[in-house]
Structures are given as structure tokens and as C-alpha cells.
Amino acid sequence: MPATRSRTHLRARSQGPTLRELAVQALSSVEHGYDLLAPKFDHTSYRTPDAVLDATARALKGLGPFANGLDLCCGTGAGTRVLREVCADETVGVDFSAGMLAEAAASGPDGRERPDGGERPALSWVRGDAHALPFGRGVFDLAVSFGAHGHFLPEERPRLFAQVRAVLRPGGLFAFPLAAPPRPGTRAYWSLLGFDSAMRVRNAVWRPPFVMYYRTWPLADVRRELRAAGFGVTLHPLPELGLRPDGSPRCRLVVGTRLPD
Incomplete structure (x- = not known):
């Protein structure tokens, strides 16, 4: 190094x-x-690594154009950089942590000028719960989410997907990177299994619960539940993030397209 x-x-x-x-x-x-x-x-x-944000932005640039964008569970706002690269109008970050939103507002990009001389979209921060998004129907063309999957239990996904679908316009996209699971027996596999197991023990004996798991968003289940919520689903490899030994991508961008009612 x-x-x-x-x-x-x-x-x-x-x-x-x-x-x-x-x-x-x-x-x-x-x-x-x-x-x-x-x-x-x-x-x-x-914090979501810049390499993941850059790869997501590259993939989304080929799927637009987009007007208004939503960063779901935005935290300190790292993911809004992706939306400000691919959306022409407003970018909104929503999170339920007032502390994270304060950091986002304090450290977020200022002004509206892009590095290439173009104009950046407007940026705003909203405190809200992803289980009950505080927006009207059909407000956004694109919703993204980075690093928040583990905060939603499997039984909560249908409601989450329904909320995202409601705030997207017909044809709007819900996109998020999803890493391939580590192979059984590897150090990463045992590390994530150990973390999730410790978290389950913690939540069984301590209140309030802290919901954060790494192994609760298997791709097959996520695709099935997105389709049930009214999305068409496509997968876009993010080759910049590497390949597994069998040649498959280490990370894909899952893209749900809001289908008509």
C-alpha cells in the first residue's frame, strides 16, 4: 500500500x-x-464505498433519462451523489435518523454546478420512515437504496416494495446494488453468519431490538417479491466490482421497473 x-x-x-x-x-x-x-x-x-456508487451511476446512465430521484434510507447522503449525476431535476434523501440527516445536510454538496459545467439538480433532505414514505403517489422517476437492506426483515419487504412503488411514476425504476453471497466455508461466509447469529441472540435478550442482518436478502426471494409488488425485474452486472471464480459478477444492480396498475 x-x-x-x-x-x-x-x-x-x-x-x-x-x-x-x-x-x-x-x-x-x-x-x-x-x-x-x-x-x-x-x-x-x-458507508457505501465510492466504487459501488460509481458503478451504480454508470449503469443507471444507460437506463434514463430521469427527472426526480429518491435516495431511500439515505444516511449521511453518500448515495445522493449518484442521483445528482443521473437526475435532471430534484434529488431527495429520506431517512428516519435525525442525526444522519443533520450530517447529510452539513456535509452534502453545495450549489448546483456540475464539474462539467452543467447544472446540478436541487437537493433536499426529508425525515421519514421507509415503511410509510411521506410523499405523494407518482412523485419520482428513480429510487435508489444503498446499504439499508439489512434493516428490513424478510416479512417487511412486501410493504417496503409497495411503498417504493407508490411513490414512483409508471415506468419509474427502483435500483439497488446486491452483492453475491460469499461461498459456504469461506472466511466471509463465517464472518457474516457469525454476525447475524450474534445479532439474533442480542435481539432475543435485549430491548429495544437493533435490526441489522447481512444474510436476509437472497436474490431469488427479492426478485419474486418485487414482481409480486408490481415491478418488472432486470439484473445488471457491475463488472467494475469484480468477478467470482466462476465468472459471475460479485455484485449486480437489481432494477425494478414500476409496471402499470
């Missing part, structure tokens, strides 16, 4: 949350936990 990159990496780690702060967050509710973590969230591994 080059020296400059190493120093940057160490500096980011030093600015991140301490083990004690992470423990306090883990014993809180989801909303309060993210309020606590918000000031240091962008210095954790939980």
Missing part, C-alpha cells in the same frame, strides 16, 4: 467511532443508534 494511502486509511480509522461508542450504538434502537453514530459514520466501513 502506498504511504499516502496508508496514512489516509489510518487517519480515517482514528476519526471513526471507538469500541465503546459502537457498543453503545449496538445496545440502542436502530434510530437512536444511528443518531449516535452519525457524526463518525463516514469514517466507518458501513
Whole structure:
């Protein structure tokens, strides 16, 4: 690793949350936990990597044009950069954590000028619950979500997908990257299995619950439930993020197209 990159990496780690702060967050509710973590969230591994955002933006540029865009569960706003690249009009970030939204508003991009000299779309932040989105019907052409899947239990997905469909115009897209699961027996497999198992034990003995799991969004189930909610589903490989040994992509962009009623 080059020296400059190493120093940057160490500096980011030093600015991140301490083990004690992470423990306090883990014993809180989801909303309060993210309020606590918000000031240091962008210095954790939980923030969506720029490589994923860049690959998503590339894929979406071939699927537009789009006018208004929604970043669902936007957190500190990293994903809104994708919408501001591909949407011509308004970009909205929605999240239920006031702390995360405050960080997004404080650190989000200012002004409306693109690097290429064009005009950026307007940007706004809204506090709201993804289970009951605070928008009218058919407001957006594109909805994206990054890194929030684990906060929704499998039984909550149909309601979530119905909410997203309601705020999209006919033909609008709901897009999110979905990584291929690690192969059984690998270090990543045991790591995610261990995390989910520990979280289930934590939620069985401690209140309030903290819902965050890594293995609850299998592609086959997600595709089936999107279709049941009224979406046509296509998959778009994100080759920039690498290939598995069998040549399949490590990550795909799942794209649900809102079908007519």
C-alpha cells in the first residue's frame, strides 16, 4: 500500500467511532443508534464505498433519462451523489435518523454546478420512515437504496416494495446494488453468519431490538417479491466490482421497473 494511502486509511480509522461508542450504538434502537453514530459514520466501513456508487451511476446512465430521484434510507447522503449525476431535476434523501440527516445536510454538496459545467439538480433532505414514505403517489422517476437492506426483515419487504412503488411514476425504476453471497466455508461466509447469529441472540435478550442482518436478502426471494409488488425485474452486472471464480459478477444492480396498475 502506498504511504499516502496508508496514512489516509489510518487517519480515517482514528476519526471513526471507538469500541465503546459502537457498543453503545449496538445496545440502542436502530434510530437512536444511528443518531449516535452519525457524526463518525463516514469514517466507518458501513458507508457505501465510492466504487459501488460509481458503478451504480454508470449503469443507471444507460437506463434514463430521469427527472426526480429518491435516495431511500439515505444516511449521511453518500448515495445522493449518484442521483445528482443521473437526475435532471430534484434529488431527495429520506431517512428516519435525525442525526444522519443533520450530517447529510452539513456535509452534502453545495450549489448546483456540475464539474462539467452543467447544472446540478436541487437537493433536499426529508425525515421519514421507509415503511410509510411521506410523499405523494407518482412523485419520482428513480429510487435508489444503498446499504439499508439489512434493516428490513424478510416479512417487511412486501410493504417496503409497495411503498417504493407508490411513490414512483409508471415506468419509474427502483435500483439497488446486491452483492453475491460469499461461498459456504469461506472466511466471509463465517464472518457474516457469525454476525447475524450474534445479532439474533442480542435481539432475543435485549430491548429495544437493533435490526441489522447481512444474510436476509437472497436474490431469488427479492426478485419474486418485487414482481409480486408490481415491478418488472432486470439484473445488471457491475463488472467494475469484480468477478467470482466462476465468472459471475460479485455484485449486480437489481432494477425494478414500476409496471402499470
